[in-house]
Amino acid sequence: MMTNLGNRVTQGQFSFLPDLTDAQITAQIKYALGKGWALGIEYTDDPHPRNTYWEMFGNPMFDMKDPAGILLEINNCRKTFPSHYIRVTAFSAVRGVESVTMSYIVNRPKNEPGFGLVRQETDGRTMRYTIHSYATDKAEGERYQ
């Protein structure tokens, strides 16, 4: 159980809202395409806040301009990994940005055990902190079953 009020990982742009419907996901895809951004789909069963490299469900779709086609890919990913975290990521290639411009979660496990905080007491009152994901005690692919 996560201990925050929503009982969930709140990464991404829309985690405080009710889960997005396919129509709402499509509206966000259209916004990104309208800006000229490429969309990618990424999944993981290790949602540690500093786990940057979620697995890519294929390369970012630089040449896919059809929102329905992108939604189809999202749904393929959801079918393949129904209990993983899945996020949609938009990439801008514009000079001065050249980075991620949108990121929102479109799939998450039913139960999110969340993270523990491991405190290592060191010199004086100084502390070293480790954020530990309970799910990652199990091997990759066997979490959130």
Next chain:
Amino acid sequence: MSEELKGKERYKSGVIPYKKMGYWEPDYVIKETDVLAMFRMTPQAGVDADECAAAVAGESSTATWTVVWTDRLTACEMYRAKAYRVDPVPNTGPGTKTEQQYFAYIAYDIDLFEGNSIANLTASIIGNVFGMKAVKALRLEDMRIPVAYLKTFQGPATGVVVERERMDKFGRPLLGATTKPKLGLSGRNYGRVVYEALKGGLDFMKDDENINSQSFMHWRDRFLYCMDAVNKASAATGEVKGHYMNVTAGTVEEMIERAEFAKSLGSIIIMIDLVIGYSAIQTMAIWARKNDMILHLHRAGNSTYSRQKNHGMAFRVICKWMRMAGVDHIHAGTVVGKLEGDPMMIRGYYDTLLDTHTPVQLEKGIFFEQDWASLNKCMPVASGGIHAGQMHQLLTYLGDDVVLQFGGGTIGHPDGIQAGAIANRTALEVMIQARNEGRDIWNEGPQILADAAKWCSPLRAGLETWKDVTFNYESTDSPDFVPSTTASV
């Protein structure tokens, strides 16, 4: 035409007008490498505007009050700043409420300045000249920094792009709050506020500008308790979070010691105040780049010289200098909150901090084109008297690249700090979603919030509490321009 005296006549001992000394050159051709400055001048009665501009150019470069023969040992014509243009300011002078003012444009050769030193640049540009008797009042409105000079500066230690990558937060403004009350909380009580707000959904918490190391809470206590709060909130939400640790202290050595301690505890961000001075800011920015630290700057003190329209300097120039000096965040106004700010002027500050290239935009108070030469972007921070009910206005005015700081608007929530944070985060996400869906948030904003409040009770309570709070005062600093070059109303 230039009225410069030449040769022997020019160097006769005595006092001659600045115009005749070579500081007024209306046909000067600007070089790409020149530093340009534009001042708003109110000349003393009887002082001619061109002479006044020449005096400003003279006193901010090589001149002293009298002729000196030692000029002739140098390439003095190059070192002299040149006033090259003087325009009357619209809506000033006879028949208006304001004394006659002028915009004076001055060009400085790049060799007048030491590279990578805001202190040196400013010692010339705002050094002596503001106290000169020939001007009744003087205000530095804008500067153009040439690419060649910009390239000698580090620029923001982290920058907006990398800050977002480190924080893993994209496509929305970041959310923060300042711990309140500013003064008096013990370290333990202070950390409580930090924990509640971060766990509720904010990205950052912040020390206030005058929280350093007082008797009620010494700095190490604050750092230790706040980092426990940050990490606990991070574990509770699965997000990267931070608390701006204010390391401002009496000496730079002491600031470095505090910054090192913040780093050893795993803090991602530290904070300094503008009052520590330009060189100290540059030192901290270099330290921050070396130590993977985001550097937040509170603009404490700026209003003493940036607010009045006739004297001092425009805040956009401070923004420019601070981006060069290398800070990652700077407080730059809210438009709708409790602190001074005309919407277009504030947009001008934000553009100055975020653009890769800024065109001339008189309506925003931007008088020069500025190429930013791949210097990182500096994140503007909107802080002071803002709340969730203004989310559509904030997003429209300020855009995505901003930290929205809801201090009272989080901690003052009737159902507690976590509820306040949830209200702010939910209001933000629902407004981003609506905007991206193509809805007209400026007009539909209140309805969008009201709809979200139906399923989000903390937002409902927040909207109810602050529904009528606005700060509608007239701005003291607004742009003066007329769309065409001739008309004056």
